[in-house]
Amino acid sequence: MTVNRRSVLLGGCLAAGLAGGVGLATRLSSSTETGLTERGQLLDWGAPAPHQALIALDGLSPGHPVREEALRQLASALRYYPAQGGLALGHSIFPSPATRPRGLTLMPAFPGDVLESTQTHGDALLQLGGAKAGTLQASVAQVLAGLSHWKVRWQIQGFRTDQRETAGRALARNPFHFTEGLGNPPGTQGDLRALVRDGHGEPAWAVGGSYQVVRTIRLATTLWDRDTQEEQERIMGRRRNGQWLDGTPATARADFSADPHGRTTPLDAHVRRAAPDPLNPPPLVRRSYNYEHAQGESGLIFTCFQSDLATGFEAVQKRLEGEAMSKYLLTVGGGYFFVPPAGEGWVDALLEPR
Numbered sequence: 001m002t003v004n005r006r007s008v009l010l011g012g013c014l015a016a017g018l019a020g021g022v023g024l025a026t027r028l029s030s031s032t033e034t035g036l037t038e039r040g041q042l043l044d045w046g047a048p049a050p051h052q053a054l055i056a057l058d059g060l061s062p063g064h065p066v067r068e069e070a071l072r073q074l075a076s077a078l079r080y081y082p083a084q085g086g087l088a089l090g091h092s093i094f095p096s097p098a099t100r101p102r103g104l105t106l107m108p109a110f111p112g113d114v115l116e117s118t119q120t121h122g123d124a125l126l127q128l129g130g131a132k133a134g135t136l137q138a139s140v141a142q143v144l145a146g147l148s149h150w151k152v153r154w155q156i157q158g159f160r161t162d163q164r165e166t167a168g169r170a171l172a173r174n175p176f177h178f179t180e181g182l183g184n185p186p187g188t189q190g191d192l193r194a195l196v197r198d199g200h201g202e203p204a205w206a207v208g209g210s211y212q213v214v215r216t217i218r219l220a221t222t223l224w225d226r227d228t229q230e231e232q233e234r235i236m237g238r239r240r241n242g243q244w245l246d247g248t249p250a251t252a253r254a255d256f257s258a259d260p261h262g263r264t265t266p267l268d269a270h271v272r273r274a275a276p277d278p279l280n281p282p283p284l285v286r287r288s289y290n291y292e293h294a295q296g297e298s299g300l301i302f303t304c305f306q307s308d309l310a311t312g313f314e315a316v317q318k319r320l321e322g323e324a325m326s327k328y329l330l331t332v333g334g335g336y337f338f339v340p341p342a343g344e345g346w347v348d349a350l351l352e353p354r
Ligand code: HEM
Pocket: 174, 176, 178, 179, 180, 181, 182, 183, 184, 215, 217, 219, 236, 238, 242, 270, 271, 274, 275, 281, 282, 286, 300, 302, 313, 316, 317, 320, 329
């Protein structure tokens, strides 16, 4: 990390942050791609809510006399929530590895991360969507009022700018002015990348669920905006509107093999590192929100869903080490979570055998 980046990204704003969320949906449709009928809330790949709150909660330790009551309280927290909402579970909520999704660990710090404990991890992650920031805040307060056994570990609110749908993909504009979402698969094809299925070696209750990664990434927007648009596009590997640097249209896939030395699309460009092989795009679905704090800090609440963390997020994150964009980013929080399938079957998985 350069001194420049440290001073820009660490400066002044490390106070515990309110930040922002993910797109959610209460609609539970059956999947045509996987045959699964019970997919979890949140796992809907259409346009997400324009605003979102993420609230990480800590609960009662295993063995506590009212733990079951607390878990039932959490399960019903969103039952009457009128808009889009969902829940995901953290590593620390599971009493034993026997029922935990096998890849669910505490999110490690990756090279360059400065994870703040006040913005990272949690027993559970509640996610509420809303049309407006103000009404969303009121909903958050209402939902939290019903969670007497839980305490807020961190929360963040986010929004999606220029939200639209193109070729079956939900798109938005990130704080670096670039179109996001084009690399996602169209429509319900996201299910194949994101949902746990029979035969994946996961506990039976987890089938239809998904591993969710949240990364609160602070962006050095002032530094970024000093670069020309052309420089920014070479760092990203796409034009701001999503078109590839070799002229391939935004919704098609570029063929980097015609540019082995990176003359057109530099070898350290974000999209080239993220997805070097156009025939094998990374098995994950991204859905991020922008955030902006009163202190002037802004960034991306990067979120992705996958059926396997090692081949999904972690493989991509490793490839992104040393990418040209890294000097403009600082990851300060987030966590690994698991979105359970619909219903309350997960509650039993969290109760210790009597
Ligand atoms: C704040 C940091 C980030 C910014 C500003 C950013 C921005 C972008 C943009 C503009 C695109 C091209 C359009 C699209 O396909 O959505 C993209 C693609 C992508 N990004 Fe990021 N991204 C960031 C962080 C990450 C992280 C942390 C990961 C995963 C570890 C990631 C994984 C990907 C993947 C897999 C693609 C699609 C590549 C493809 O299939 O063509 N990005 N990103």
